Amino acid sequence: MSRAYNFSAGPSAIPEPVLHRARDALLEWGDERASVIEVSHRGKAFVALVDQLQSSLRALLGVPDDYSVLFVQGGATQQFAQIPMNIAGPDDIGDYLITGHWSRKAHAEAATVARTHVVASGEAANFTTVPDRAQWSLTPGAAYLHVTPNETIQGVEFDDAVDAGATPVVADMSSNILSRPVDVRRFGIIYAGAQKNMGAAGLTLVVMRDDLLARRGRPLPNIFTFAAQAKEKSLLNTPPTFAFYITALVLEWVAAEGGVAEMARRNRAKADMLYAAIDGSNGYYRNPVDVRYRSRMNVPFTLHDAALDEAFLSESKAAGLLALKGHKAVGGMRASLYNAMPLDGVRTLVEFMADFARRHG
Numbered sequence: 001m002s003r004a005y006n007f008s009a010g011p012s013a014i015p016e017p018v019l020h021r022a023r024d025a026l027l028e029w030g031d032e033r034a035s036v037i038e039v040s041h042r043g044k045a046f047v048a049l050v051d052q053l054q055s056s057l058r059a060l061l062g063v064p065d066d067y068s069v070l071f072v073q074g075g076a077t078q079q080f081a082q083i084p085m086n087i088a089g090p091d092d093i094g095d096y097l098i099t100g101h102w103s104r105k106a107h108a109e110a111a112t113v114a115r116t117h118v119v120a121s122g123e124a125a126n127f128t129t130v131p132d133r134a135q136w137s138l139t140p141g142a143a144y145l146h147v148t149p150n151e152t153i154q155g156v157e158f159d160d161a162v163d164a165g166a167t168p169v170v171a172d173m174s175s176n177i178l179s180r181p182v183d184v185r186r187f188g189i190i191y192a193g194a195q196k197n198m199g200a201a202g203l204t205l206v207v208m209r210d211d212l213l214a215r216r217g218r219p220l221p222n223i224f225t226f227a228a229q230a231k232e233k234s235l236l237n238t239p240p241t242f243a244f245y246i247t248a249l250v251l252e253w254v255a256a257e258g259g260v261a262e263m264a265r266r267n268r269a270k271a272d273m274l275y276a277a278i279d280g281s282n283g284y285y286r287n288p289v290d291v292r293y294r295s296r297m298n299v300p301f302t303l304h305d306a307a308l309d310e311a312f313l314s315e316s317k318a319a320g321l322l323a324l325k326g327h328k329a330v331g332g333m334r335a336s337l338y339n340a341m342p343l344d345g346v347r348t349l350v351e352f353m354a355d356f357a358r359r360h361g
C-alpha cells in the first residue's frame with residue numbers, strides 16, 4: 001500500500017475504513033451474493049440503504065420534521081439552475097451574495113432562468129473578504145437569498161447563520177457540509193455535492209423546507225421538480241447507486257467518530273495548525289484572506305517566490321502529500337482539510353513546509 005495524504009479539493013479523501021468496507025462490498029454486498037453496484041435500486045436491500053441514508057443525514061444535521069431530504073443528480077451545478085426554476089416565479093427576484101468563484105457561477109447560471117439581483121460582491125477585494133452585512137442591498141420580498149458559506153477556490157468561509165428576515169436563505173454547502181453543526185432552521189434550502197465531505201461524486205444532497213418544496217415557480221418536467229423527487233423518495237429514476245452506498249458509509253463513519261460537533265473540533269485544530277505555520281513563516285508562505293473569513297476547509301497559500309512552486313509540488317508529492325496545486329484562478333497552493341483528513345496529515349504537511357523553506361531559503 002502506498003496511500004498518501006490527499007489534500008484534493010474534490011473529489012477528495014474518503015475515510016479509510018469506508019474504503020475497506022466498500023472494497024468488500026464491491027465484490028459481495030451483505031447477503032445479496034452480488035456486488036453493491038449489481039443490485040436493483042428497487043430491491044429491498046437498496047431501498048433500505050436509501051432509508052438509512054435519509055435517517056443518518058437527518059440525525060447528523062438535526063433536520064427538522066418539516067424539511068425534506070432529497071438525494072439527486074447533476075451536482076451542485078445543476079442546483080444553481082434547478083433551485084431558481086422551482087422556487088422563483090417569472091416575476092420573482094432571487095438575491096445573490098457573491099463571495100467567490102462558486103457564488104458567482106451560481107448567480108450566472110440562475111440568471112439564465114430567473115430574475116436575479118446581486119446584494120453585494122467581494123470581487124473588488126479579489127474575494128479575500130466578505131462584504132459587510134450593512135452593505136447588502138436585499139430585495140424586499142425576494143424569492144430567496146443565495147449564499148455560499150464556504151468558497152472552495154478562494155478559501156473564504158463565513159458564519160452561515162445569515163439573517164435575511166422573512167426571505168428564505170439558500171446555501172450551497174458543497175465544501176463545508178457536515179464540517180460543523182448547522183442550525184437547519186435558519187435555511188430554506190441547503191444543498192451540497194457529495195464528493196468533498198460526504199462521499200463519492202454523483203450524488204447531491206438537497207435539504208429543503210416543505211413550504212419551498214410545494215412552491216411551483218413554473219411547470220417543469222418531473223426530473224427537475226423537487227416535489228416529484230420527494231414523492232418518489234429520491235428514486236424517481238435510477239440513482240448513482242455506488243455513490244449512495246459510499247455516502248451511507250461516510251455518514252456512518254461521521255456518526256461513529258462523534259458526529260458533526262467532533263468534526264468541527266478536529267477541523268478547527270487542523271486549520272489552526274496550518275494557518276499558524278503559514279503566519280509563522282516570516283512571509284515565506286502567505287494566505288491572503290481576511291482572518292475573520294479564513295476557511296477551515298480549503299486553505300490557499302502562495303510561496304514568497306512563485307518560481308519555487310514546481311519544486312514545492314514535486315517534492316511534496318514525493319513526501320506523500322498529494323494534490324496541493326492551487327486552483328488556476330488563485331494560483332499557488334491549496335490544501336483541502338475535509339473531515340477525512342487526519343490531524344497527522346496536516347502535521348506532516350506543516351513539517352514538510354518548514355523543511356522546504358529551510359532547504360530552499
Ligand SMILES: Cc1ncc(COP(=O)(O)O)c(C=O)c1O
Pocket residue numbers: 010074075076077078102148150151152153172173174175193
Ligand atoms: C462550493 C461549490 N459549489 C459548487 C461546486 C460545483 O459542484 P459540482 O461539480 O458537483 O457541480 C463546487 C465544486 O467544487 C463547489 O466547491
